[in-house]
Amino acid sequence: MFKIISEVITGEEVREAAEGPDAGAVVLFLGTVRNNTGGRPVKCLEYEAYPLMAEKKMAEIAQEISDKWGLDRVAMVHRVGKLEIGEVSVAVAVASPHRKDGFEACQYAMDRLKQIVPIWKREVWADGEAEWVKPDAVFFDAPKPHKTASQID
Amino acid sequence: MNVTVKYFAVCHEMLDRSEEEMELPDGATVNTILKRLEEEWPEIAEFYEVMQMSVNWEYATENTELAEGDEVALIPPVTGGCDV
Numbered sequence: 001m002f003k004i005i006s007e008v009i010t011g012e013e014v015r016e017a018a019e020g021p022d023a024g025a026v027v028l029f030l031g032t033v034r035n036n037t038g039g040r041p042v043k044c045l046e047y048e049a050y051p052l053m054a055e056k057k058m059a060e061i062a063q064e065i066s067d068k069w070g071l072d073r074v075a076m077v078h079r080v081g082k083l084e085i086g087e088v089s090v091a092v093a094v095a096s097p098h099r100k101d102g103f104e105a106c107q108y109a110m111d112r113l114k115q116i117v118p119i120w121k122r123e124v125w126a127d128g129e130a131e132w133v134k135p136d137a138v139f140f141d142a143p144k145p146h147k148t149a150s151q152i153d
Numbered sequence: 154m155n156v157t158v159k160y161f162a163v164c165h166e167m168l169d170r171s172e173e174e175m176e177l178p179d180g181a182t183v184n185t186i187l188k189r190l191e192e193e194w195p196e197i198a199e200f201y202e203v204m205q206m207s208v209n210w211e212y213a214t215e216n217t218e219l220a221e222g223d224e225v226a227l228i229p230p231v232t233g234g235c236d237v
Binding site: 052089117118119120 | 232
């Protein structure tokens with residue numbers, strides 16, 4: 001299961017997709033919306049994705065995990081749209097015969113998701129401002145183009 | 154040839170549209186699209202350093218050649234998941 005969805009994520013969907021009789025462990029990671037970033041109060045987050053490519057890249061991460069750990073039971077789901085504080089934005093489940101590989105592979109899946117899966121987060125601050133986040137800084141809301149498309153020769 | 158170009162997140166805001174059809178000359182590459190966008194909004198070039206491109210849902214370079222019906226996207230730095 002590799003999906004971009006707009007519905008609430010509980011974690012059950014990825015756990016059920018990953019679990020199996022040969023698993024001795026299911027590592028479940030839930031990413032949730034925190035009420036602040038660097039101490040600045042956050043009102044909510046908005047996520048946007050390129051769904052087809054995001055799901056393709058998630059499947060590629062699962063293939064990397066299969067190559068590295070020999071684990072084939074990986075499920076990932078990411079939510080898009082407006083998310084309130086405490087809601088789940090991403091869930092990853094990795095089932096494995098033993099817990100060590102499962103923990104490592106789950107951490108790897110999240111690290112890779114943040115590197116290659118085309119999903120973007122916009123922080124809406126409690127004071128009403130909003131900005132697109134980039135990995136080590138923030139894109140300030142971009143100014144409008146000088147010309148509109150209809151003005152181009 | 155005609156291709157579809159998609160804009161996400163900050164690119165969507167900068168260009169004030171989420172996608173468009175572009176008619177390109179034969180032999181066009183990803184760079185042809187970048188140059189065309191730069192004519193419309195010169196400042197977008199500053200973002201090119203941190204941005205990636207995709208062609209048909211796979212990361213591409215500016216030299217990637219395009220074909221009729223391709224789906225191209227500007228990919229700003231990705232920030233999915235959560236900061237933990």
